[in-house]
Amino acid sequence: MFSNEAMAAYVDEHGTMAREGTRQPTYLVELADDIVKESMRRGSRDNITALVVRLRAPDGGERRTLFS
Structure with a gap:
């Protein structure tokens, strides 16, 4: 299960990796x-x-970062 902070960190990390990769349209x-x-x-x-x-x-x- 994810806390709000853990979810934000997961999305930030995995979203950044996807944007930098080749999956741009569907990331x-x-x-x-x-x-x-x-x-x-x-x-x-x-x-x-x-x-x-x-x-x-x-x-x-x-x-801007929502969670610091």
């Missing part, structure tokens, strides 16, 4: 699938749903 779908699989690996078994939304800074600037 959000694959990231959501990876989150579900990792949740099951961590012991979750019921009502697992993952929705990944990419948010961009309105001015195109650097993103």
